[in-house]
Amino acid sequence: MYCQDESRFGLFTRNGRGLTAKGVKPVSNFQQVFKSLYLFGAFSPITGEHFELEMPYCNTETFQVFLEKFSELNPTELKIILLDNGAFHQAERLVIPENIILLFIPPYSPELNPSEKIWWKMKRAFTGKLHKTLDNVSEFITNEVNILTKSEIKSICGFEYLFSCDCWTKTY
Numbered sequence: 001m002y003c004q005d006e007s008r009f010g011l012f013t014r015n016g017r018g019l020t021a022k023g024v025k026p027v028s029n030f031q032q033v034f035k036s037l038y039l040f041g042a043f044s045p046i047t048g049e050h051f052e053l054e055m056p057y058c059n060t061e062t063f064q065v066f067l068e069k070f071s072e073l074n075p076t077e078l079k080i081i082l083l084d085n086g087a088f089h090q091a092e093r094l095v096i097p098e099n100i101i102l103l104f105i106p107p108y109s110p111e112l113n114p115s116e117k118i119w120w121k122m123k124r125a126f127t128g129k130l131h132k133t134l135d136n137v138s139e140f141i142t143n144e145v146n147i148l149t150k151s152e153i154k155s156i157c158g159f160e161y162l163f164s165c166d167c168w169t170k171t172y
Helices: 060-072 114-126 134-149 150-157
Strands: 002-008 035-041 050-055 079-083 100-103
Touching: 002 114, 002 134, 035 060, 035 114, 035 134, 035 150, 050 079, 050 134, 060 100, 114 134, 114 150
Parallel strands: 002 079, 079 100
Antiparallel strands: 002 035, 035 050
């Protein structure tokens, strides 16, 4: 069982909250450049396993590449992927690998997708940072992915409703 989603990381500076004196606006570096990379990720709340793939776009073609690469990782494992109802997740030309089953959450309910919490964690680390090039953004993404631990993923993605039935832990 995996929870899947995509997130955009770009050169446009996102400023978060800052601590200043009352009435004083925080000063920070800022750039308004609209170039981005996308990080596709699948996270298992059961085992803590994860797979991420950085892509230049977020569309049917890049999602297809993600599915193919994810399928190749431990090809004998049946991967049930919980994901949102993005149009490219359901495109007719999408070819789902044999060892992958897509399970869609109800429309307009991103709060049910545990992978959103992983993005929140990464975006907090990304906020307030000035990245001059997409290579810098890619380096940031790589570092954040490398520090994710299995126990952290299980902790962040372990939504109670996913464990309300024992079907995920039984061996047949």
